Amino acid sequence: MNILKKIYNSKLFRALLEVAFSFTLAFLLLASLRVILGVESPLFVVSSGSMMPTLNIGDIIVVQKVMPAQLGIGDIVVFRNPYVPYGSPIVHRIVNIRVDEEGNYKISTVGDAIGRGIDQFSPWDASLLIGRVILRIPYIGNLYLFISTEDRSITIITFIIILLILFLFFGGEGKKETQKKALGYTRLLYIFAINSLLICLVIFSLWGLGAYGFGMFGEYQLNAERYGAENVFLVMGFMTYRIDCQVYGRIRQGALTFSWFQFLLLVLILFNVTEVLVPIVRYRLNRESSNKNE
Template structure:
């Protein structure tokens, strides 16, 4: 059994510290929040996604990096997020292109036009800006009215309810959590098993090519990625592509995609993941380790869902403190 008040206090402190640290980091680093409006970077970024942009040193930008910049010679309000495909060594100008565009941009970007790099993405919440009236009604006005009604009811019935409660229960009560470990184990096992089954096709499809692995690159210089499972999959070739631009995409179930590679790299790994998470997250995690996205999807959502379903395995109990304080203290100590 676990006391409620320490748990709630600890959770509140942790949430408060995380929010405060995020705000301080956001303010001190001069980060910006921007909404993706076009599909030029699909599927890495979708229209309606929100990106957090951090300032960057233009001299640190390399081919293959995604940058946020102002359109050269246009209004300052026109901001573009594209990938760097080339850097002119003589002029220092950057060539850019949207991942979903068939042709590169017709202009060149100077160092002064660069605003920063996207470091994090929040999917879909940018659509709220297109529905301001509905958002204000549903998220501001209606909750405010509900809070006002609840406060009015407390003010009206509060004194009478307090006196009635003191007459009916003169002895104060404490609240504790009683965890049913059998239910917790069963629920967590079922939830984790579901996500593990979802990721098994992608996990089995991760393959490494090259001189240090068991299989070599085909003679035609192309790697074949076949869609497995019941949902589309995101894939990424974890080695620099042509000119340093990463090679990634979406493959449908049963579809086969041939991806040309240079064949000069000593090792090449194809990372895969069911397309249920943003591709931006997948590419970032796969850049650290090809297996990291699959492991994150197999474990983290299941653990979070288990915590959300805590009413199924944690029961609240009320104990009269004066009469059973010693008993509760003994149970808590054990």
């Protein structure tokens, strides 16, 4: 029993347990998405610019299974390449749907970067359809693209191992040490650093850094330069936004996009409430209580 207790309390075992828990949680989340959305692979990473500026390289798109009869002109869909069925899927926008004499759906698509006509895959049979894009999450897919090559994979794995070693040696200094670090100038520096980081991320989520992402306003500006500011409409929702454009006399809906700006702003507010406001209020209440007791 003592041996088992020592193993359980060891830093290495705790670290491995946390890693295993993280992988299990990720697996359960992915399995749940597969069941809910009805597709084998509900998440795809955009790796080409054929749908820019609606979908950018490095975006993650969430795909839901739909029947061909549920599709409409303007929907963004993911489908298998008719010429290379087991290759990388294609993400394009529907421009035409027709039903042949046998009742088979034939779908024509094109990338937003091209805008007119049809792509080289069209018309393609609806049996190649994987699903419809229901959500876009900017930036996150860049990590996958970064580590997709062998050399970068080795770099990332090495970095993770170094972090794990640092955690094992410096992650368990005890409660007293943690309390000491939470006091004085160290705590002020910590609060300042986190606030600075969050503010920088908020600004990045709005304007981006060009090759590393365009940001919400950056995407709006790209569309405005292409179609004219009077034809571009930014539609805000809760934790989401969408950029619609009037193209050739008709409204073309953009992809519903997760709003990093709203999310990071909420994190910034919650952080300052819990780390700044609550301690100040608690300190004043304790001080008033002490004065009354005296």
